[in-house]
Amino acid sequence: MSWIPFKIGQPKKQIVPKTVERDFEREYGKLQQLEDQTKKLQKDMKKSTDADVAMSKSAVKISSDLLSNPLCEQDPDFLTMVTALDTAMKRMDSFNQEKVNQIQKTVIEPLKKFSSVFPSLNMAVKRREQTLQDYKRLQSKVEKYEEKEKTGPILAKLHQAREELRPVKEDFEAKNKQLLEEMPKFYSSRIDYFEPSFESLIRAQVVYYTEMHKIFRDLTEQIDEPGLTDEQREKENEAKLSELRALSIVADD
Template sequence: RQKTYRTLFCLIHRLEDQTKKLHKDMKKSTEADLAMSKAAVKISVDLLSNPLCEQDQAFLEAMSALDTAMKRMDSFNQEKVRLSPKFDIVLVYLIVEFIFLFLFTSSFVKGKILNMAVKRREQALQDYKRLQSKVEKYEEKDKTGPVMVKLHQAKEELRPVKEDFEAKNKQLLDEMPKFYQSRIDYFQPSFEALIRAQVVYFTEMYKIFNDLTEQIDQAGMTDDQRQKETEAKLSELRSLSIVADD
């Protein structure tokens, strides 16, 4: 049973390590989205301060539209970060709770932290081993009257400690497999929630950039025509002597 306990304990700790890593990666992803949108806002602000905006009304209007779009994106990302801790829609806040809490209805387990239960079990085991060693020491001595009295006292002292350890050990052996198996039931809706949140995010990003495209695109031009026009302008720039290859 000790081997079974250790196996379960190792499985849960491995799950804990994987969960912490996933939590860290998800947090980095959220922070990267926010950093990207802030960088985009800075770019649009820098473009608006370009002297060309004073000389070309069309360029000014395009850059103003870009600035508005980037600020919309940044505002949405900030709102996403602000709301993430409050709603069960972002995986990063769901998974980290799972590893610390038992999720069952048992009065022993409900709301308790796994590590606390493990520590209690380990403390009970140490007490049990200490008293068991004391009993064995008296059993090895000559069976004199005083020794037999002390042996009896040691056994009486050992009995409730042994029962306490066995009870704690049994509870963990009963609950730990359920806890480990429940990871799918818990993670599955969490990942589904993450996907739904991503759908909301990218739908909003599509709206923002679609609105921007409608504002800055030249009407009636296909993507192929835009590409050819851009290449033609780049060719003109490359033909200038100041950018010619040595």
């Protein structure tokens, strides 16, 4: 014969109004969604800054590798062009690092601190649920004795059950009231909390791309050949490539 665990009976009396329970579920659901969104945003921001750092470091490495290419020793004009590119890439990397540091300080870290609040909130909700279960169990116990014949022993047990119920009921009502009051306030506070972070993010991007415009404008002025369009450069490259393909060492068998 299998063992059947004891199941806590549900009270017949509706101890928490359905409207109150719906309000609680709605407010807590909003906070759960906020927690998920905050964690996702923190993760995405970290990915973005990591990608930015990797991009600028790769650009610096490319220009550095070009500088060490033997072609630079043979062609002074090419050396001048690559030197200008290397300088521009290092400037870009420097501004990018400033941007990433600012985003880390004003966006990612505040997101991380905000996320750290949720475990305490979730624990408060869990304690409220545990107290509610105790409340239901004891209310069911009271109802059971209220339905029995009112003998001396039963009345004594009823009195004891009611005494056990009273502090648990008060504790639940206090926890429930506090959460229903504070959860909407916490949810509303997200706007004032995050607004400065997102303003800082936008400003950091604006400053960075403004500087990038200046850097690449200067670079263009240094390496651009007047009167030569991109289409003309493409034709020149194709002509040179055709010459290379005509060499016997690269001819098809």
